[in-house]
Every structure is written in C-alpha cells, then in structure tokens.
Amino acid sequence: MTLTAESTTPSDTRTQTDTHCPYCALQCGMTVSGTAEVAPRAFPTNAGGLCQKGWTSAALLGSPARLTTPLVRVDGELRPASWDNALDLVASRLARLRAEHGADSVAVFGGGGLTNEKSYLLGKFARVALGTSQIDYNGRFCMSSAAAAGTKAFGLDRGLPFPLTDLADADAVVLVGANPAETMPPFGQHLRGAAAAGGLVVVDPRRTPTAEQANLHLAPAPGTDLALALGILHAVVADGLLDQSYLDQRTSGFDAVWRIVAGYWPEHVERITGVAAADQRRVAALLAGARNAYVLTARGAEQHATGVATVSAWINLALALGLPGRAGSGYGCLTGQGNGQGGREHGQKADQLPGYRAITDPVAREHVARVWGVPADTLPGPGRSAYELLDALGTDDGPKALLVFGSNVAVSAPDSRRVAERLSSLDLLVTADLVLSETSALADVVLPVTQWAEEDGTMTNLEGRILLRRKAVRAPEGVRTDLDVLSGLAARLGQPDGRFPADAETVFTELRAASAGGPADYSGVSYARLRDGEALHWPVPDEAHPGTPRLFLDRFAHADGRARFQPVEHKGPAEPPDADYPLLATTGRVLQHYQSGAQTRAIAELADSVPEAYVEVHPDTAARSGLADGDLARVTSRRGATTARVHCVASMRTDVVFLPFHFPGDQRANLLTNPALDPTSRMPEFKVCAVRMTTEDGAA
Amino acid sequence: MSPREVVVLGYGMAGARLADEIRRRDPGAERVRLTVIGDEPHHAYNRVLLSAVVAGSMRPDSVRLHDEQWARRHGIDLRLGVAALGIDRAARTVALDDGTSVGYDALVFATGSTPWLPPVEGLTGEHGELAEGAVTFRSLGDCERILDAARVGAPVAVLGGGLLGLEAARGLAGRGNLVTVVHPAEHVLERQLDAGAGRVLARALGEFGIDFRLGRTAAKYLPGDGLKLDDGSHVDADLVVVSAGVRAETALASAAGIAVDRGIVVDDALRTSDGRVHAIGDCAQHPGTVSGLVQPAWEQAGVLADLLTGSDPSARYRGTSVVTRLKARGIDLAALGETHVETGDPDAEVLCVDDPARGRYAKLVLRDDRVTGAIVLGLPDAAATITQLHDRGSPAPGDRLGLLLGRALPSAAPAAASPADLPAATTVCRCNSVTKGQLVDAWRAGAASAEQLTTATRAGTGCGGCADTVRGIADWLASTA
Ligand SMILES: Cc1cc2nc3c(=O)[nH]c(=O)nc-3n(C[C@H](O)[C@H](O)[C@H](O)COP(=O)(O)OP(=O)(O)OC[C@H]3O[C@@H](n4cnc5c(N)ncnc54)[C@H](O)[C@@H]3O)c2cc1C
Numbered sequence A: 001m002t003l004t005a006e007s008t009t010p011s012d013t014r015t016q017t018d019t020h021c022p023y024c025a026l027q028c029g030m031t032v033s034g035t036a037e038v039a040p041r042a043f044p045t046n047a048g049g050l051c052q053k054g055w056t057s058a059a060l061l062g063s064p065a066r067l068t069t070p071l072v073r074v075d076g077e078l079r080p081a082s083w084d085n086a087l088d089l090v091a092s093r094l095a096r097l098r099a100e101h102g103a104d105s106v107a108v109f110g111g112g113g114l115t116n117e118k119s120y121l122l123g124k125f126a127r128v129a130l131g132t133s134q135i136d137y138n139g140r141f142c143m144s145s146a147a148a149a150g151t152k153a154f155g156l157d158r159g160l161p162f163p164l165t166d167l168a169d170a171d172a173v174v175l176v177g178a179n180p181a182e183t184m185p186p187f188g189q190h191l192r193g194a195a196a197a198g199g200l201v202v203v204d205p206r207r208t209p210t211a212e213q214a215n216l217h218l219a220p221a222p223g224t225d226l227a228l229a230l231g232i233l234h235a236v237v238a239d240g241l242l243d244q245s246y247l248d249q250r251t252s253g254f255d256a257v258w259r260i261v262a263g264y265w266p267e268h269v270e271r272i273t274g275v276a277a278a279d280q281r282r283v284a285a286l287l288a289g290a291r292n293a294y295v296l297t298a299r300g301a302e303q304h305a306t307g308v309a310t311v312s313a314w315i316n317l318a319l320a321l322g323l324p325g326r327a328g329s330g331y332g333c334l335t336g337q338g339n340g341q342g343g344r345e346h347g348q349k350a351d352q353l354p355g356y357r358a359i360t361d362p363v364a365r366e367h368v369a370r371v372w373g374v375p376a377d378t379l380p381g382p383g384r385s386a387y388e389l390l391d392a393l394g395t396d397d398g399p400k401a402l403l404v405f406g407s408n409v410a411v412s413a414p415d416s417r418r419v420a421e422r423l424s425s426l427d428l429l430v431t432a433d434l435v436l437s438e439t440s441a442l443a444d445v446v447l448p449v450t451q452w453a454e455e456d457g458t459m460t461n462l463e464g465r466i467l468l469r470r471k472a473v474r475a476p477e478g479v480r481t482d483l484d485v486l487s488g489l490a491a492r493l494g495q496p497d498g499r500f501p502a503d504a505e506t507v508f509t510e511l512r513a514a515s516a517g518g519p520a521d522y523s524g525v526s527y528a529r530l531r532d533g534e535a536l537h538w539p540v541p542d543e544a545h546p547g548t549p550r551l552f553l554d555r556f557a558h559a560d561g562r563a564r565f566q567p568v569e570h571k572g573p574a575e576p577p578d579a580d581y582p583l584l585a586t587t588g589r590v591l592q593h594y595q596s597g598a599q600t601r602a603i604a605e606l607a608d609s610v611p612e613a614y615v616e617v618h619p620d621t622a623a624r625s626g627l628a629d630g631d632l633a634r635v636t637s638r639r640g641a642t643t644a645r646v647h648c649v650a651s652m653r654t655d656v657v658f659l660p661f662h663f664p665g666d667q668r669a670n671l672l673t674n675p676a677l678d679p680t681s682r683m684p685e686f687k688v689c690a691v692r693m694t695t696e697d698g699a700a
Numbered sequence B: 001m002s003p004r005e006v007v008v009l010g011y012g013m014a015g016a017r018l019a020d021e022i023r024r025r026d027p028g029a030e031r032v033r034l035t036v037i038g039d040e041p042h043h044a045y046n047r048v049l050l051s052a053v054v055a056g057s058m059r060p061d062s063v064r065l066h067d068e069q070w071a072r073r074h075g076i077d078l079r080l081g082v083a084a085l086g087i088d089r090a091a092r093t094v095a096l097d098d099g100t101s102v103g104y105d106a107l108v109f110a111t112g113s114t115p116w117l118p119p120v121e122g123l124t125g126e127h128g129e130l131a132e133g134a135v136t137f138r139s140l141g142d143c144e145r146i147l148d149a150a151r152v153g154a155p156v157a158v159l160g161g162g163l164l165g166l167e168a169a170r171g172l173a174g175r176g177n178l179v180t181v182v183h184p185a186e187h188v189l190e191r192q193l194d195a196g197a198g199r200v201l202a203r204a205l206g207e208f209g210i211d212f213r214l215g216r217t218a219a220k221y222l223p224g225d226g227l228k229l230d231d232g233s234h235v236d237a238d239l240v241v242v243s244a245g246v247r248a249e250t251a252l253a254s255a256a257g258i259a260v261d262r263g264i265v266v267d268d269a270l271r272t273s274d275g276r277v278h279a280i281g282d283c284a285q286h287p288g289t290v291s292g293l294v295q296p297a298w299e300q301a302g303v304l305a306d307l308l309t310g311s312d313p314s315a316r317y318r319g320t321s322v323v324t325r326l327k328a329r330g331i332d333l334a335a336l337g338e339t340h341v342e343t344g345d346p347d348a349e350v351l352c353v354d355d356p357a358r359g360r361y362a363k364l365v366l367r368d369d370r371v372t373g374a375i376v377l378g379l380p381d382a383a384a385t386i387t388q389l390h391d392r393g394s395p396a397p398g399d400r401l402g403l404l405l406g407r408a409l410p411s412a413a414p415a416a417a418s419p420a421d422l423p424a425a426t427t428v429c430r431c432n433s434v435t436k437g438q439l440v441d442a443w444r445a446g447a448a449s450a451e452q453l454t455t456a457t458r459a460g461t462g463c464g465g466c467a468d469t470v471r472g473i474a475d476w477l478a479s480t481a
C-alpha cells in the first residue's frame, strides 16, 4: 500500500511534492521539494498565497532544535535512550498503573494539529489499548464552543458549511472575534468583494489588522459579544428586516428567542457593549440589504465561559436574516488549528467516537466496536474535558499518567501555573514531540516524532474538505511517526497484530469504515481520489459520491429538517474588573507564531520578527501605570503574573490590554487566564480576565 | 422548610423581571412560592418599546416579554387583569378587586408610575377621566388608542417635551401626522439638557416636521378642535397626547401606612419602612438613583431576587447611574450625569462643541479625569464610548477631542504617503513581515520589477493586499534609479 509519491519523492531531491502547510486551518497549498524548499501552490483556499509561517515552515525540518532520539528521565534529568527502552518503559509503567489503579488512571491528551489518522488512532488507542475514558484534546480550547452551538442549531457541525471561495460573491461579511489578517493572512483574498461593496464588518475589542480593513469596526467591551448579537437582532426585528418566510419554512424556536431579545434594544445594548446603537442598526441593515451575506465567528466569540451561548446568539442573527442553508449566504465558524475540524470528528474528544458520533449512543458504540473488533461494552464512556482532565491530574481520583500528542499544554492551557503543578504531580508524563517543548521539558519520557513533510496523512480544512498531505522529505534518523509510536505501544500492551497499523493509508481505510454512516462520513474518501485532486467535502458516503461542498441547502440535519433558534441571554465576563484588578486582559495570536509557539519560536526568521511577549495597551493606560512604550510591564491576575514588553497602541480601549499567548516561562499569557468553563463545551474563558498592570518591579 | 410566600404587586417591567430573576435562582419553587398581581390585561411587555409601536416599526404583539405559558411553566400564580385594592399589614394579606385576597410572607410593590395630568381646563372629566381625544402614553392600551386616533395627516398636539413626549412626537411625525409639542420650559428636555443642546435638538426634530411651542402651557382643551395656550394662541389637534410627567404609584402603600415621599422609600435592601414589604422600579425611591428608567428597576430586581430566595443574603442595591437615551429615528442623543455645568466652571473641566447646522452638540464634564457628565447629540459612536467610561468610572483618555467627537474627528493619519515618504521601517507586507527598507535592499541587490521584488522578499504573496504598494515602490525605485 505504498504511495507512489513516497517511494520516489524523498530520494529525488528535484521532485516537488504537492502538500499543505503544517500550521493553521487554512491549510494553504504548497509544494515541498526533496531538499525541503517550500513554494506556494494555487489552491482554492489560499489562491497561491502563503504567510510568513508557511514560507518558513520547512526551516523546522532540519532544525537543530529537532529531537532525534527518545529521552528518558534518569535521576531528574532527561537522557537519550533507545526506542525499545523508551517504549518498553512506557508500556510497562502504563500497564502497572492500570493494574494498580484501574484503566482511568491513565490519560491521553491530543491536539487539533494531528492528522485524521493520528486523531483516530489515538482515540482508538485510548479506548481499546488503554481502556481509558480519559482522553481529550486541545481543540476544547479552540473550536468546541462553535461546534456545540452549530450542532444545537443545525444538527451538525462543520466549520464552514460551504466552500471558502463562496465568500467572493458576498456583499456583506460580518467577522466576529476573528483576526484572519494575522491568523490566516491569505484568507483576506476572500473578503475583498465584501470590502469593495462596503460590507465588511469586524467585531473585535481591538483594532486588529483585520479591523483596519473593515468598512465598519465594532469594538465591544471584552465579554459582551453576546449582547451585541442580541442588539443587532433586535434592530433586525424593529426595523422590519426579519425574513419571515424563511423563519416559517426552515426554522423553529424564534418566539422564545424574541421574548429575550425584546429586552435588548440597541440603546440598552450600547450601554453593555460600548457599541453605538446606530452601528448596531447599520449592521442589521447591511446584512439584510445584501444580496449575499455571511456571519462568521472565531475564537473571540468562542473562548468564553458563555462561548456556546455567544456563538448561538450570532447564529440566531444569521437565521433571523435567512442566511444559513441558502446558496451564496450563510453562517460559518473559522476553525483555527490545522486539523481543528478533522480533529474533532474522529474520536480524540472525550465524548466522541469516529465519524462525529456520540460515545453515549448505543448504535454508534456498536458500529465502532465492530470495526475495532471488540465488544461494545468494553468501550469506556465519556471522560473529562480538556481543562478538567488537566486539573485532575495527580489528584486522588484523577489520572496518574498522561500521554501527550501534538499539544504543549504547559503553555496553551489556561491558568498555566496550576497546569504545570498538576503535570509535575504525575507518576508518568510521556510526550511525543518534534522539539523539546515546555511540556516535554517536564516529561519523564519524550518520544521524537516526524512532522508534516516527513509523513503521509490527511487533514480536514476549515471548509470540511479532506486534504492529503504527502511525504516530501526523509525524516531525520531516529525519528518515528506518531502512528508508529502508537502501534509500538499497543503491541507492548498486548494488542493483537494489525489492530494498530502504523501505515497512514491503512489507518485511513479503517477510519473510513468507522466513520461510515456517521455525521462526518468519510467512507467514500480514498487516498486515490485525494491524489487525483478531487475536492471532497464531507459527508462522502460512498466512492461514487462527489462530496458535499454545501450543506443544508434543502434541509438542516435535525430530524425535522429545521434549524433551531437557541434562547440565550447575556451574562458578561466570569471575572469582571474591580478596584484591585481594574483592566480586562484578552489573549490571542500574532501572525508570526502558531499556538504555543513551540514550532515557530524555533524558526529564526519568525523569532526575530516577534521575539518576546508583549502587552498592547492604550498609551494613557500605560502612563497611568508609570510605563512607556518599550518598558517591561508586569501584568497580574488572581492566578499569576507575567512579564511583557509594553506596546502602546492608541486604538486600544483604555480598559483593555492584549497579550499574545505564544511565549514560554514567565512570559506565558496563560499564567493570567481564567479557567472558568462553558457549561456545554467546557471551553475556558481565554478571552477575558481581570488584571492589573504595574512596572516590572511591581510598583504601580 | 416550606417555601416563602412572595406576592408581587404589579406585573410591569420590574415585577416581571423580579419573577424571572427569582425563578432563575429557584427554578423548582423550593424556596419561594410566587404570586404576581397585574391590573393590565396583557402578559408582561417591554414598555420601553412602546415608542417603537407608536412609530409603527414594531407591532404591539412583538413587545411582549412573556408568552401565555410563562406562568404555568415557572409555577407562578399569575392574576392577570386583577388590581390590588388594599393591604392589611397585621394580617399580611392583600385584598384584590376580584373579591379574593392573598397572604404573604414578603410583599413587593412594583406598581410603577402613572401619568400626571396637568391642570388644563377641559382635559379631564368630573371623575378625573381624560376627555375625548386626549390620551396618556404609558401602556399598550394607550398605544392602541393613540394609533386608532392618529389618522395619517391629522394634527396632533403633544403636551410635554420630555423624553416620552419627544419619542411620541417623532413617531407620529414619521407616520405623517402634523405634530406640535407644547412645553412649559424654555427648551425641551430641560432636566437632562442644557439650553444649547435643547436648541440643537429642537432644531433637529424640526427637520422632521415637528413644531414647538416652548415656554407655553395649555390653558384649555376643546375636543375636536385643539388646545388654547396661555398666550391665547391656538394649536390644532384631533388628538392630544399627554406626556407631562409621571408620578410614582404609591397610593396603596401610603394607605397602608408605609413611608412614602415622592415614591415608596426604600433602603439598600429595598425594604420599605415595613421590613416585610419591599418596593422596586418606578414606584420606589432610593437615594442612589433617579427613578423612571428601566435600568435601575432591573438591577433592583436582581438584588431583591438574591435576598428573597436567600441566594445571596448580603446583596445590596447601591444605586444606578442613569443614562438618558432618546429613542427617536434619525436622532442620536445621550445625556448623563451633571449636564448643567458651564464651560467657565472653575472646579470642573468642561468641553463643548455646538454645531447646530449639522444637528450636533457635545458637552463633556470631567472631574479628576473622570467623566461626570455628558451630552452627546448627533455623534453616535462618541456617545457609546463616553457612556462606558462614565459607567466604569475609568479615567478618560487624554485626547479629549477624539473622545468628544468619535469618528466625526478626521483621523490624524496623513493621507496615503508617496513611496518616497514612507519611513524605511514601515511594514509593507504584513503577511510576510516585509518592510519598505527590505524592498529597497532587494532592489539594490538586483530585483528590477515588482515581480522580482516579490520573488526576492515574498512581499505580496500572502493576502496580496499590498500588491499595489509594492508596484508603487517598484515604480518609484525605477524612477529614481
Ligand atoms: C413610551 C415609554 C418609553 C420609555 N422608554 C424608556 C427608555 O428608553 N429607557 C428607560 O430606561 N425607560 C424608559 N421608559 C420607562 C420604563 O418603561 C419604566 O422605567 C419601567 O417600565 C418601570 O418599570 P415598573 O415595573 O416599575 O413600572 P411599570 O412597567 O409601569 O409596571 C407597573 C405595573 O403595575 C401595575 N399596577 C399598578 N398598580 C397596581 C395594582 N394596584 N394592582 C395591580 N397592578 C398594578 C401597572 O398597571 C403596571 O402594569 C419608557 C416608558 C414609556 C411609557
């Protein structure tokens, strides 16, 4: 089952292998040569563009920062070990913990950057080889709120239920808490039509580079995005812009929503959000007057203790205007991580089985167990969600061992001081990593693994399109694929031969069968079809099926075919500012870095561009804390403090500071963040917490 | 422990909110058994939106806050269309006009306010009822009467140029009525606005066809004809909308011997002079706020729900700073705090912009760098920012003009500079962190066209938004070569 590309490419250095960027969910098309040179490739999502991260991505392939040998902690120090020793050690310690404390004493943490094959095999490994319910992944920190809200509203969650290129014909696009000009720059090409038509609206507390390009920028106080959606919806009704026939034919539940929204007239909402009532009405009119209009949400809407409700409020607005499920218009969520979409579909999430099935659904359990060749009743039930899992590590009834794949939780999880403390209380921490990330530095065993251009695998991009990433270069000596690692561990844990294959295409073939009949049905997708360049958006129920670029055109996925309005109310931030912590901190990404920065900080060109943590603040606010541009500031919350360089930005609200979260150690923005969780998605409140800012030595 | 019997008098915005807040904290009715008495025939509705109903942008049934199943769903004993007649504090019972009575452990007044009728000859009949063709503006029923009477093109007089009067006037003018506002003070909204703002506002409203008779009172009403004013002049009117102010509805409370001033006097626990009796909303008088607006009513409802359900026995209401917002299409007005301080005041920093030709007026009063008062007319986004600074007590930004004018202030950034003027450190391509200096270096190193600059530096290979700039720089470099 060897790929033709695989057998020829790595040895032939002139061959250009078509693949996709290792980072974000835009999954820009690129070619990688046998000598690891990257060039952009025309692909619908990026149309030949790449951002600086994509251009420089190959620098990590041969980087001296790469790990090339397993490391095992001996006498408190990580020392090189052979693969056999490392895997034997891990397997025997896992087996012992399981025997002594039960299957749930061992936990697994995955990532939204892992390929579909890895996500799938990791979920299977947890449920079958370890028998543990304790598996979750960092996608909880990104897309889980929109996923839950989308499922409630439409009966199905696919980030964009339409191809990205549809945006080109839009004359109005409202971006809520999305900063694609930094997080996925080539995306900007799809917004040009709306901007030219005067209909690009950006909702963000900060005047981001994306907001700079907007025709209208609305800057709500952090944590009030939900109220803003209610105000705009109110204006839609008050100004007679409701799409009544769409409501009647395609939705249910508007009346209950309106009873709430009736109490959020724009002037009232202005007071909550700081967004002018006139601007709320303008957005209502823009969306309603457009021929084609979209509402798109991202992390800014999601990363709140009320993230699901917030996204639901924006979906309600889109529904009231009759946008979803109409060709040329719609609602969508901009997925962040490379495989944020596929990663949430194939079973590394605590409550899910492959094909986006619920682990509590008896029919789903039966189906997946049959594919796995195990009795359904041996499959565990749902486990803890990401932060709850991390928070329970090493506690009396929590896991005693953790295997981490594709995540740097020591930097990316909220309240990172607490998380680091939990990690260090484990009996066993194992990571599979490319470089010695901050989490790996705490581990007992570190397993060096391959990265994107060194292996095959599929990704599902932000539009739900399945993409093939192909092996382009040979991996450094001593490095194995994650699939290989899982396969090796499974064998040592007594799993029968062949149950945990290490070959990507073989795993994918099994994934197809496991997903068959589920909401995210991949059964008709094959490596051959992908290699032929077919544009396959799930569901693809059989090999003759052309895929489903646009969902919901005829009906929504609920049994009655209707979309459901969700009655939601504004609550505000879990931690409002007060006299001791008078400012609101919000966190996010910069163009040059990806997630916890473990990869991008190791790339000189990126690290040189943005070398250290900083805090964006209004010059007056800085001055009041005795700080000037370029000084080092100390930012303190109830949970911890971080040090960051002051960047004075005149467009900031005076009550808000912004910190990127890519930096390690004392510069971790997540030392500040509040692990208040959304009741449904269990998403932490990354986007707002109360802080104070002082000079570095702590003087006010 | 058996639940407490809580009886709420009044099912308006405060009473309905209190019931919702109580059930949010006690969904199973384990702690509080709730009876709500409302003398209007409708389920609770959003009174604030009545102006929109009069303006015709909202239908009467879309202002409802509760549906028919609300009471049953939440286990609430709702008595619709029933008025409370009297309270026996010793027996702890309330007598109702349907002949029944209810007992209480805790009683809450949420009886709101009623329109005040000015002493105008012929306006009221012998029992105090309004004469034919005269309507108050308080309830959904009033709205229906106004809409029935105000045929398109008919002349309408509005008695009182306060918030309600102006909202009604604007709504009716928008429907095609010929509206005259009769107002006793020298400028409209004199409580909330200074004279300058009042002038600009009247002028702006005038553009919508509304006439003003300022400094005048109505002396006599002649149904079918109109009003005769105190100066002897005449105002045609088929309909007179009376919006001359409201009085807190305190009759029941004072009859029961509860302390009443302008409203029912309450402390921070929203208790009246009888510890078992509370009051919230327009009928209550708390030292920390001006009543007559919904924000204090809702905040009071939240606090009282904490207390009555025992969810937070330490909850206290400390007052609400109110913001006046006129809801009139085409007019954007916000006023808050001390607005009558003059620019010359030695103890305060006061800024003022008066631009009547464009319908704009802005005044900002600051003390110790905090906004303590503001009037913002015709500058919508500035109003939003100023209100938030005031509410949060945050220091105001040093750029006072920017704050005062919002987006109306031309941005300080110079118009697109020519490539020659850009500093070398300016980022040209953000997607790939390419500065002008790097492009110049690439040119010197041999790149000789925009395309070659792109190949050498990657500028323009992300979103492509800087392609024109790169071309401009290439042209400029070519011309200087
Ligand atoms: C047209 C209009 C526009 C407004 N716009 C705004 C605005 O933009 N912003 C703002 O903040 N405020 C506005 N207000 C004011 C706001 O509506 C009031 O502050 C709010 O309604 C007060 O709530 P409440 O429950 O105290 O009184 P109400 O809502 O008046 O409710 C009192 C209820 O109690 C009933 N009641 C009285 N006595 C008895 C009894 N003995 N037995 C039984 N029931 C009784 C009344 O019939 C009424 O239903 C507006 C008001 C009007 C009329």
Ligand code: SF4
Binding pocket: A021, A022, A023, A024, A025, A026, A027, A028, A046, A049, A050, A051, A052, A053, A054, A055, A183, A184, A185, A186
């Ligand atoms: S990081 Fe995202 S936007 Fe940048 S090149 Fe990679 S996929 Fe494209």
